[in-house]
Amino acid sequence: MEADGAVAAPLLSLVGIGKSFPGVQALRAVSFDIRPGEVHALLGENGAGKSTLIKIISGVHAADAGSLLLDGHPIRLVGPQAARAAGIATIYQELLLFPELTVAENVFMGHAPRRRGRRLDWKAMRSATEALLESLDITDLDPSQVVGALSVGNRQRVEILRALSQDARLLIMDEPTAALTGHDVERLFAIVRRLRARGVAVVYISHRLEEVFALADRVTVLRDGQHVATRSVAETDRAGLIQMMVGRQIDSLFPKVTAPRGRPVLELSDLARPPATNGVSFAVHEGEIVGLAGLVGSGRSELAQAIFGITPATAGTMRVAGRAARVRSVADARRLGIAYVPEDRATQGLVRPMTVRENASLAVLGTLARLGFIDREAEAKLAADVVARFGVRTAGIEQIAGRLSGGNQQKIVLGKWLAAQPKVLILDEPTRGIDVGAKAEIHRLMSNLAGRGLAVLMISSELPEVLGMSDRVLVMRQGRIVGEFAGTAATQERVGAAMMGGG
C-alpha cells in the first residue's frame, strides 16, 4: 500500500482480505484503499477474484480473513442491507429492477417516503425522484414511466438513481457498459464524472481498457485472487496493465496469420428477411475470416440468425460449398455444416446442470451415437479434447458446467460447436465479456481454424478486433452491406465512417 498522506483519507480500506470457497482460494490477502471522489477501476481476468471482492464489499459474502475499514473504523458488513446502510451501493451486470413498476417506485423500493399511518407518500416519492433526475441532468426520464419499457441505458440510470436515493458514498459498478451502445456509454461516463465531482467513490469493473483510461483515476489489478498492484492511471499504459493482468507479455492480441484463400464456402445473394435483413450478398471463402462490422441494431446478429435458420430468410438465395442450399431450420443449417456461436452464451449456449462432457457433445450427438446409443468412450475423448485444446480450467469432464467460471463456460460452448467440424463458423461477438488472456487464446484458435480451411464469419463490435482478425471487413447498416474493405484498405477511419453512414 502507498503511504501518501497528502491525498484524501481513504473512504474504504481493504486490509488483507481473504476468501475461499470449496475447492478454490478465491482471494488471498488483498489490500488497497478506495478514496472519496475517485473512480477506481478494478481489473483482472475472469476468475481473478473481482466478483468475489465486490461481493465482500457489498456484504453478500463475508470475508474469511482480513478487515474492512470505513473512514478508518473497522466495520462488519453482514448482508447487503448492512452495506447499503453504510453507504455502499452495487450495480450488478444484471440489473435488479421491477419491470412492472415505475421509475419512482423502483428508485424508492424498500425505503419509500411515508406519511402518517405508514401510508406511502407518492408525492414526496415523485418530487424526490425528479430532484435526483435533475441533479444528474437527465431529461428523458419521467418518474412515472414503467421501467420495463425503458432502454437498457435508462434502466441502468434508474439503478444509479436508486443508489443515490440511499445516499451512497461508494458505488460499485460491475461491467456497466457491457450492454450499452456508444451514446449510452457517453452518458454513463458523464454521470460517473458528475458523481466523482460530488465526492462519491466509484469502483468500476470493466474488461475494456479504453474505458479505464477514459474514466478512471486509479486502477487496481487482481490476478488469481491476489492483489497485483494499485496505480494511478496516469502512470500506466495499456501494455503494462495487460501484463499485470495476465502476468506475462502478450506479443500480439491478434495473432492473425493469413491463410491461402480457397473456394467460396458460403455465398449469399440478396438474402433478406425484412425488416432487419434487406438483401445481403457476399461470399466467405475457405481459410478466410470475414469481419462483419456495424453499429448495434445494424442487423448483423439478425443476418447470422437468418443464415443459421433460427429466423429463416424469406427471400434471396444461399449456396454452401458451391451447391444451392435452403435453410429453413437450425437442423438444415447444421446439416450443411454451418455452426453459430451465439452472442449470449450464458442463456443460449450452455446447459448449466449438465456436465462438461454432456455439454461438449451436445451438438454432435447424432454422429456420436450409433442407432441412437451414445458411444460413451468417444464422447469422453471428445470432451477431454475440448478441455485440453481450449485450456478449460475444470476438475474434470464430469464437472457440472454451471459451476465453472464465465470464461471457461464460454470455451466449452465454442468447443461444442467446433466438435461438429463445421465448414462455416459464424461467431457473434466471440470475445465479449471475456478476459484478455482468454481473448488471445480464442483469437489464436480462430486463426488456426481458418488456416485449416474453415470459413469464418465474425461479428464484432470491437473495431480493433475486427481490423486485427479479419482478412476482409464488411460493414452493415440498416440490414444492408454498405462497405467492403480488404487488407490495408481496412482502417479504423474508413470502417468507422461506413458504420456511421456517409455523413
Place this chain on the structure above:
Amino acid sequence: MNGAGRRPARARRFAISQEWLLALAIVALLVVVGLVNPRFVATRNLQTILLGNAYVAVAAIGMSMVIVSGNIDISVGSLIGVLATVSGTLAVAGWPVVLAWLVPVVLGAAVMAAQGALVAFLGIPSIVVTLGMLSILKGGLISATGGVWISNLPDGYHLAQWSLFGVVPVPVAVMVVLTAAAAWWMRNTGAGRSLYALGGNAEAARLCGIGRARTVMMVFAIHGTFAGLAAVLFATQLSVIQSTVPPNLELTVITAAVVGGVSILGGTGTVVGSTLAAVLIAAIGSSLIFISISPFWLRAVQGALILATVLADMWRRRRRGLIR
C-alpha cells in the same frame, strides 16, 4: 495450494446422490420397523408393499422424464383411472386377455401424444393442457360409467398370480425391468440426453438442433405408454375395478418423481431415484400400520418428504453453483 487441492475430494465424498440416500432410507426403515415388529419384514408383507405400488413407480418413470424435460403432467391419475376401467371392461367383455392388457397401453400413448402435440405445436404450457385433460377424463369417466364396479374379471387377467423364482411377482419384475431400461435409455441415448438438454436450457438445445416440438411429443408419448402400463398393473392387482379415478394419484406420482431427485425446474434427476422414492413412500405407508400409527399420517409424511427433498436439492444446487 495443497490445502486447496484437497478440498474438492472432500466435497465429492459428502455429495451423496439422491438415489443412494433413498436406498439407505429404505434399508433404515426396514431395519428399524423390523426391530419393532418383525412381521413387517416378512417376505409376504414385502411382496404386498411392492405389488400394491408397482404401478405408482411405473407411472413415476414417465412422469420423471416429463419433468426432466421441463414440463409436467397432472392428468396422469385420471388417465390411469380411465385406462384401468377400459382394461377391466374389455376383459369382462370377453376380449383376449392380452388385448385387455395391450389396448390401454396404446390408448395411453395416444392420449398423452395428443396432449404433447398441444404443448409442442401450440406452445400451451403443459400444466394448463394437462389440467384441462384431467377434468375431461375425470368427468367423462364418471359420466360414462356412473362409477360402476367391474367384477367377474376372467382368470388369467391378474398378472400377480405369476412369480419369478417363486418370490418376485410379475408386476414387481415389470417395475424393475422398466426402471432399468428407462434409466439406461435416458443415460445412453441421444434421445434421452435431449430431455436433459431441453429441461436444462431450451434455447441452447434448440441451437444444437434438438427440436423442442419433437422432443416434447416424444416424451409425452413415452409417458403415456408408461401410464398405460401402470394402469394395467393397477387394474390387474384388483379383484374389483371401480370405474373412477383413484384419488390424488397424480400427486403421489409427482411426489415420487420429486422425492426421487427430479428437479421440478427440469434438467436433472433419474428414474432410479423415482422408483426408489415410490418404494420408500409405499414402505412408509405400510410401516405406519405395523407400528400402530394412523395411516392418515401417510399424506403428512409424503409432504415432509417433498419439502426435505426440495431443501436438499436447493442445497446441492447452491454447492454446484447453479444458484447464486
